[in-house]
Amino acid sequence: MAKVAAMTLAETYEHGLAAHRAGRLDEAERAYLEVVAQVDHLPSLHNLGVICDARGRFLEAGQWYRRAAEAAPQSAKRQEALGIHLRTVRDWDAAEAAYRRALALDPASQAAVDLAFVLLAQGRYPEGWSFYESRARRAKMAKRFGTPEWQGEPLAGKRLLIWREEGFGDQMMMARFLPQLAADSVVYVGAGALQRLFAPFGMDYAVYDAGEAPRPEHDVWMLSMSLPHRVGMTAEGLSGTPYLFAEPRRSAGRIGVVTQGQAANRNNAFRSLPGAAAARLMALPGAIGLDPAETGARDFRDTAEIIMGLDLVITVDTSVAHLAGALGRPVWVMLAAHALDWHWPRAGRSAWYDSARLFCQETPGDWDGVVERVIAALAEAKIDG
Known part of the structure; x- marks a missing residue:
């Protein structure tokens, strides 16, 4: 039995x-x-x-x-x-x-x-x-290259290859550490959408979006998310000042809005707004969507120029939040109470971006409450079209 x-x-x-x-x-x-x-x-x-x-x-x-x-x-x-x-x-x-x-x-x-x-x-x-x-991923890349991984030793006389890692937002976040490298030359392997945005860093840039991976000449290599570890980042040394730059572009609106992240991201179910809450933000006077399908942006450099011409960006936790913060533009980031991100606290300000203001759910899943507080804050700040 x-x-x-x-x-x-x-x-x-x-x-x-x-x-x-x-x-x-x-x-x-x-x-x-x-x-x-x-x-x-x-x-x-x-x-x-x-x-x-x-x-x-x-x-x-x-x-x-x-x-x-x-x-x-x-x-x-x-x-x-x-x-x-x-x-x-x-x-x-x-x-x-x-x-x-x-x-x-x-x-x-x-x-x-x-x-x-x-x-x-x-x-x-x-x-x-x-x-x-x-x-x-580090062991996998070591097999691919067959050359030494950079561990933080002096780079004088060496060519450093940096391989992009994680999403666009993470890559922008890590870009703040690029000026701290003292290599004779740097080649960055990254997405085409970031090439023009990263051009002011003065690196060689090898585009890798799909297909056969490039193999630039180099002496040592590293993954981009290892940058803070290699340069010895500490909380005390973290600065939230701008480090990306773009010329402002005139826009049809004054407030840029992003309500959805990429569906493939496993955090997307937490971070994206439901339709009704998203519609309320898009109905604000002077609001424009910052999705490239709406703006015609070819890459993040175009989006950066659009952001520089706005008074404010309101966004969920996605790459535009990092872009606006890195540009030093006012950005209000809407956050779920429960989520898998590590970049944003749920109280206070962001240590990574001085210009970011955080609006977190007080009750898990309650995006309506977040939108209400955002709209109230807009009225107080007197920002409109």
Whole structure:
């Protein structure tokens, strides 16, 4: 009889998994609940956490991830899953503890990189960047190049290759460190959309958007997200002053608005505004969308020129927030209470960009409240078309 029951539970789990993959979340949740009512089945516990996270039931999600971690205390994978949830809800102390447990169980775990983001979000930069060095991409690039990775030693007489990493916003964020390099020559491999924006840094620029990767001549190489670690960035030495520049372009509006991030980004479900909230911002007097499809911008240099001609940018957490901040233009960044970003605090100002003002959800998922505060702040500032 025990064997029959076990098979029944297995079939129930498989039914739930199929429903989950098909997007039938109610059905999937019922099946998983039926399984875990009888046994601590780790995949079912984890998937219940996933469903609750997706539905904004974060407290319940944490209970499922914790139960899975407690049921398998020697599993680095379950500790890491708990850490990811805790990082999402920005419970930094608990997330750090979960990631450190995962690393104690498996030093090669991906938890080292996730722990880096937790530390960076708290401004613990030297330790955070050190943990971030464990990312697998470095080993992959070392195989590609077959040349030494730059570790911070003097660069006199050497040609340094910098390979772009992460999204456009991260690349703009890291660009502040480029003037600190003392190499005889630098070649940057990056997206074509950033080439003209980065031209004032005086580097050679090799465009890599797709297809066969370029192989510029170089003596040493590095990934762009290693820049702060290599130059010894600290919280005390971080400046929020402008470091990107563009000539202003006259615009049909005075307020630039971005309400959506790229759909492929795993943080997009948190950071993008629903249609009604987005429409309220776009209906503001003097508002224009900053999507290239609306502005005709060919690249980020064009968008930078448009931003320089505006009074204000209002945006979700996407590349335009970094661009406006790096240009020193007033930018109001709308933030989810729960999200996977590490770049922005949820209170106070941004240490990275002096010109940024942050508007965070007071209740998870409540974008209407954020938009209300933005509109009230606009009225107070008397900014319109």
